[in-house]
Structures are given as structure tokens and as C-alpha cells.
Amino acid sequence: MTASLIAPYNRITMTQKPNPAQDQFANKAQAWSARFSEPVSDLVKRYTASVEFDQRMAMQDIAGSLAHAEMLAHVGVISAKDLADIERGMAVIKDEIESGQFQWSIDLEDVHLNIEKRLVELIGDAGKRLHTGRSRNDQVATDIRLWLREQTDLIQEQLTKLRITLAEQALNHADTIMPGFTHLQVAQPVTFGHHLLAYAEMFARDGQRFADCRARLNRLPLGAAALAGTSYPIDRERVARTLGFDGVCQNSLDAVSDRDFAIEFCAASAILMMHVSRLSEELVLWMSPKIGFITLADRFCTGSSIMPQKKNPDVPELARGKTGRVNGHLIALLTLMKGQPLAYNKDNQEDKEGLFDTADTVRDTLTIFADMMQGIAVNKESMRAAAAQGFATATDLADYLVKKGLPFRDAHEVVAHAVLTCEKKGCDLSALTLTELQAFDSRIGADIHEVLTLEGSVNARNHVGATAPARVKDAAKALINQLRSG
Ligand code: ARG
Numbered sequence: 001m002t003a004s005l006i007a008p009y010n011r012i013t014m015t016q017k018p019n020p021a022q023d024q025f026a027n028k029a030q031a032w033s034a035r036f037s038e039p040v041s042d043l044v045k046r047y048t049a050s051v052e053f054d055q056r057m058a059m060q061d062i063a064g065s066l067a068h069a070e071m072l073a074h075v076g077v078i079s080a081k082d083l084a085d086i087e088r089g090m091a092v093i094k095d096e097i098e099s100g101q102f103q104w105s106i107d108l109e110d111v112h113l114n115i116e117k118r119l120v121e122l123i124g125d126a127g128k129r130l131h132t133g134r135s136r137n138d139q140v141a142t143d144i145r146l147w148l149r150e151q152t153d154l155i156q157e158q159l160t161k162l163r164i165t166l167a168e169q170a171l172n173h174a175d176t177i178m179p180g181f182t183h184l185q186v187a188q189p190v191t192f193g194h195h196l197l198a199y200a201e202m203f204a205r206d207g208q209r210f211a212d213c214r215a216r217l218n219r220l221p222l223g224a225a226a227l228a229g230t231s232y233p234i235d236r237e238r239v240a241r242t243l244g245f246d247g248v249c250q251n252s253l254d255a256v257s258d259r260d261f262a263i264e265f266c267a268a269s270a271i272l273m274m275h276v277s278r279l280s281e282e283l284v285l286w287m288s289p290k291i292g293f294i295t296l297a298d299r300f301c302t303g304s305s306i307m308p309q310k311k312n313p314d315v316p317e318l319a320r321g322k323t324g325r326v327n328g329h330l331i332a333l334l335t336l337m338k339g340q341p342l343a344y345n346k347d348n349q350e351d352k353e354g355l356f357d358t359a360d361t362v363r364d365t366l367t368i369f370a371d372m373m374q375g376i377a378v379n380k381e382s383m384r385a386a387a388a389q390g391f392a393t394a395t396d397l398a399d400y401l402v403k404k405g406l407p408f409r410d411a412h413e414v415v416a417h418a419v420l421t422c423e424k425k426g427c428d429l430s431a432l433t434l435t436e437l438q439a440f441d442s443r444i445g446a447d448i449h450e451v452l453t454l455e456g457s458v459n460a461r462n463h464v465g466a467t468a469p470a471r472v473k474d475a476a477k478a479l480i481n482q483l484r485s486g
Contacts, residue, residue: 045106045107046106048109048346049106049109049110050109050110050111050349050352051104051105051106051108051109051110051111051114052106053352053353054111054143054349054352055097055104055111055114056111056147056352056356057111057143057144057146057147057352058097058102058111059094059097060142060143060144060146060147060150061111061112061115061139061143062090062094062115063146063243064139064142064143064146064222064243065086065090065115065116065130065139066086066087066090067222067242067243068130068133068134068222068239069082069083069086069087069130070083070239070242071235071238071239071242072129072132072133072232072234074235074238075232075233075234075235076233077132077133077232077233077234078126078129078130078132081126082125082126082129085123085124085126085127086119086123086126086127086130088122088123089119089122089123089126090119092122093118093122096118102114103118110136110140110349111143112136112139112140112143113136116130116131132232133223133225133230133232133234134222134223134225134230135224135225135226135227135256137224137225137226137227137256137343137344138222138223138224138225138226138252138255138256139222140348140349141221141224141255141256141258142220142222142243144262144351144352144355145217145218145219145220145245145261146243148217148261148262148355149214149217149218149244151265151359151363152210152213152214152217152265153214154363155210155359155362155363155366156207156210156211158363158366158367158370159203159206159210159272159366160207160483161366161367161370162203162366162369162373163203163204163207163479163483164370164479164480164484165370165373165374166196166197166199166200166373167196167197167200167476167479167480167483168374168476168480169193169196169373169374169376170192170193170194170196170197170472170475170476170479171193171472171473171476171477171480172193173191173192173193173196173378174191174193174469174470174472174473174476175191175193175458175469175472176192176193176378176380176383177189177191177192177380177383177384177387177454177455177458178190178191178192178195178293178383178384178386178387179383179386179387179389179390179392180195180392186386186387186389186390186391186392187392188392188393188395188396188457189387189392189393189454189457189458189467190458190467191458191467191468191469191472192378192383193469193472193473193476194466194467194471194472196373197475197476197479199275199279202275202278203272203275205271206268206271206272206275209267209268209271209272210265210268212264212268213264213265213268215246216261216264217261217264217265218245218246219245219246219248219249220236220239220240220243220245220248220249221248221249221255221256221258222236222239223236223239223248223252223255224249224252224253224255224256225252226256226343227252227253227256227257227343227344228253229252236248252343253342253343254343256343256344257340257342257344257348259333259336259337259348262333262351262355263330263333263334263337265358266326266329266330266333266354266355266358267330269326269329269330269358269359269361269362270326270329270330272362273319273322273323273327273361273362273365274323274327276319276320276323276365276366276369277319277323279316279369280316280317280319280320281316281320283296283313283316283376284316284317284320287313291382292379292382293378293379293382293383293386294376294377294378294379295311295376295377295379296313296315296316296372296375296376296377297372297375297376297377298311299375300313300314300315300316300368300372300375301313301314301315302314315368315372316372319365319368319369322361322365325357325361326358326361326362328354329355329357329358330358332350332354333351333354333355336348336350336351384454387454388428388454389428391419391422391428391429392454392457393429393430393451393452393453393456393457394415394418394429395415396451396452396456396457396460397411397415397418397429397448397451397452398411398412398415399411399451399460400444400448400451401415401441401443401444404443404444404445406441406443414440414441415440417440418432418437418440421436421440430449430452430453434448434449
């Protein structure tokens with residue numbers, strides 16, 4: 001993973017020293033044409049330029065240009081010498097960008113024109129031939145797809161790490177008993193391992209969604225040119241192969257205007273963050289001293305500047321909060337696309353910042369959560385004590401009576417009476433004597449007390465997908481093996 005992928009892009013400053021060579025272009029009205037007689041105002045320039053943020057796709061832009069140039073040379077549209085010059089020039093530009101020497105200029109609008117103009121400065125006419133048979137419209141669509149493909153792969157790696165952590169913790173806590181809740185009321189005992197594996201399932205589906213999204217995004221738009229294709233004898237399949245795409249976009253109008261893949265990426269991200277947010281909500285609740293099920297490692301928490309006793313679960317709270325911005329980016333993209341006629345419109349330039357922020361937020365969140373979930377300290381006693389309250393084994397008593405021949409609805413009624421009695425006495429069902437229990441139904445025998453224990457309850461739920469420690473152990477082990485073997 002290169003630093004440029006992880007670090008937020010460096011915003012260029014408008015006070016940056018101008019590059020005299022690039023200013024020649026700027027002085028000639030704009031970079032794109034000699035046809036315009038008056039320059040745009042500084043405000044309009046800033047309003048329309050994207051280089052501040054799309055320079056993040058510089059490496060993808062270079063890769064796309066090199067593949068395009070190689071194809072142009074192959075089909076004889078440019079010479080072998082031109083290609084060699086372009087490759088040489090691009091190598092210099094790559095170094096300049098990686099070392100931070102590259103002079104980005106807002107006068108050159110976006111990443112594509114900045115790189116192209118620098119290429120012309122470095123190698124002359126061959127640089128001017130690069131843009132033959134393509135447009136920034138198919139160029140930018142290609143760059144975003146390449147960029148997003150890489151991000152998707154990074155997210156998959158992080159998702160796998162998080163799932164391994166969850167599975168390992170599930171194995172550690174396969175027989176740690178906690179209350180399972182419905183309506184945030186104690187419902188039935190479950191194992192903490194089982195609870196963690198529920199999140200592992202959610203994140204597995206997230207992985208599938210990203211894989212599905214990747215399959216559709218991995219198509220090459222280049223060759224669509226501005227919108228209609230090009231009259232040069234291009235070989236799109238060749239470019240697709242060079243860039244690792246699975247094929248080419250089949251309609252040029254669609255190729256330059258489609259942003260479905262970005263929307264799908266944001267949708268998959270929003271669903272993933274919704275899962276993270278639910279987990280966060282639980283972590284926050286569990287860490288509340290009133291509940292006290294877990295403690296997060298200090299490095300994920302902060303104190304209060306005024307209340308010395310506080311240790312706040314900042315990371316899960318922030319993750320819950322950041323889910324909002326990821327949702328926002330999805331809605332922004334859907335809205336961005338909904339009114340656009342075919343084909344490319346400048347609106348599309350607005351797709352990037354939200355997309356970048358989505359990928360950054362998801363990657364950072366997953367990385368932090370894998371580490372954080374590994375370091376949680378579990379307070380088994382509090383979990384157990386909470387499970388022992390609230391008549392968590394009431395269903396077990398009803399099921400016991402059903403097995404003795406009582407219809408379930410009648411059994412439900414009998415247990416409701418027993419619970420009422422316990423509430424009055426202020427005790428749990430398991431604290432009633434056999435004689436007391438038999439007063440509710442004579443079918444109750446000496447074997448009942450085993451049924452009413454927390455262990456009896458979880459052990460009894462022993463089928464695929466249920467909470468019995470043996471099942472949780474098997475499921476966790478199988479998941480670890482599956483994920484470790486890739
Ligand atoms: N910066 C533009 C974008 O992000 C590149 C494509 C511009 N094409 C054009 N015809 N203005 O979408």
C-alpha cells in the first residue's frame with residue numbers, strides 16, 4: 001500500500017509558485033482552446049477546477065495514458081518513437097508527483113490536463129499526440145474505475161482482517177454467556193461468541209457486495225472518446241487487458257456517463273457502515289458503567305477535560321457518527337446522476353470528493369475496528385449476572401413442558417404464571433423449589449433445574465446457526481480456516 005493511497009490528498013494552495021512553462025498555456029486563454037477570447041474569473045476558475053482533489057488519481061491517469069499510448073503505437077496511430085518518448089516523460093512525471101516536486105496548477109483545471117501539459121513540456125510533440133482518439137470524458141471514467149478497483153481490494157483486505165478478529169474473539173468467548181436482547185429487554189441467554197459471529201455474518205455480506213460491485217466496475221470506458229467513439233482504428237480490448245479490466249464498456253454514450261459503479265460502491269459502503277454503526281452502538285452500551293460488559297483499550301477512548309472519572313468510547317461513537325457522512329455521499333451521488341441527460345456532463349466532476357471520502361472513511365474505520373475488537377476486555381461476570389436476571393430461561397421452561405406433552409400456548413400460559421410469582425418473590429425461575437414449580441404443572445420433574453440454568457439453555461440450542469457453545473466453536477473455527485486460507 002503506497003503512502004499516497006492512505007494519506008488524505010494534499011490540498012494544493014492557490015498561492016503556489018506558478019510554473020512559468022504552464023503559465024504559457026494559461027496566458028493563452030485556457031489550456032483547452034485558443035477559441036476563447038476572455039479568461040474566466042479567478043472565482044470561476046476555482047469553481048470549475050478539480051485538480052485540488054482529482055490529483056489523487058494521478059497514478060491511475062498515468063497508467064491509463066500509458067496503456068492508451070501503447071495501443072496507439074501497436075495499431076500504428078503513433079510511432080514507436082512517440083511511445084518511447086511518452087513512456088520516458090511519464091516516468092519523470094511519476095517521480096515528480098511521488099516526490100512532491102510536481103507543480104500542480106489550477107490554470108490547468110484537472111489532473112488530466114496538468115499531466116498532459118507537463119508531458120508536452122518534457123517531450124514535445126509526442127506528448128501532444130497522446131490525446132489522439134480519446135477525450136477527458138472516457139479518460140476520467142477510466143481513472144475513477146481504476147482508483148475504485150484498488151480501493152475495493154483494500155477494503156476487502158481490511159474486511160477479512162476484521163472478520164478474522166471477530167471469529168477469534170468468538171472462539172475465545174464461545175461459552176461466555178450474556179443476555180440476548182429483543183426490544184433491548186432480556187430475552188434468552190446467548191453466548192458472546194455467537195453475538196460476535198452475527199457481525200461476522202454481516203461483514204461477510206458486505207464483502208460479497210463489494211465483490212459484486214467490483215465485477216461491474218471492472219470494465220474499460222476508454223475508447224468511447226467524448227461520447228461517440230473515435231474514427232481511429234483503436235483496439236479497446238488490448239487496452240482493457242493492459243489495465244487488468246475484464247472487458248470493455250459496450251456503449252460509448254453509457255461508458256462516459258455511467259457512474260453506477262460509484263453509486264454501488266457508496267451503497268455497499270453505506271450498508272457496511274450501518275453494520276459498523278450498530279456494532280458501535282452496542283460497544284457504547286456495553287461499556288456504559290451501568291452495563292459494564294466490556295472495556296475498550298485506552299487507545300480507543302478519551303477522558304473528559306472536566307470529569308476525571310470518565311473514559312469515553314470515542315472511536316465507536318465517531319464511527320457511528322461517520323456513518324452519516326457515508327450515507328450522505330450515497331444520496332449526493334444518486335442526486336448528482338438523476339437529472340443528467342446522456343452523455344457526459346460537467347456535473348460528473350462532482351462525483352469524486354464524496355467517493356474519495358467514502359473510501360477513506362471505510363478503510364480507516366475497518367482498520368481501527370479490527371484492532372479495537374481484538375483488544376476488548378470482556379467482563380464475563382457482569383454478562384452472566386445480567387443473563388441471570390430478567391427470566392431469560394422462561395422459554396426453556398415452556399419448551400420443557402411442551403416436550404412433556406403440553407401444547408405450546410398452554411405452556412406459555414403456565415410459565416407466565418410462574419414468572420409472575422417470581423416477580424412477587426423477587427427471585428429467578430431457577431430459584432424456585434421443585435415443589436413450587438410442580439404447583440404450576442405436575443408434569444415438571446427433577447430434571448427441570450438443569451433446563452433452567454444458563455448453560456442448560458444455551459447448550460440446548462444446538463443446531464446450525466444457534467448459540468450452543470459447541471456450535472459457536474465450530475462456526476468460529478470454520479470461519480478462521482476459510483479466511484486464513486484466502
Ligand atoms: N475534470 C473532469 C471530471 O472530473 C474531467 C472531464 C472533463 N471533460 C470535459 N469535457 N469538461 O469529470
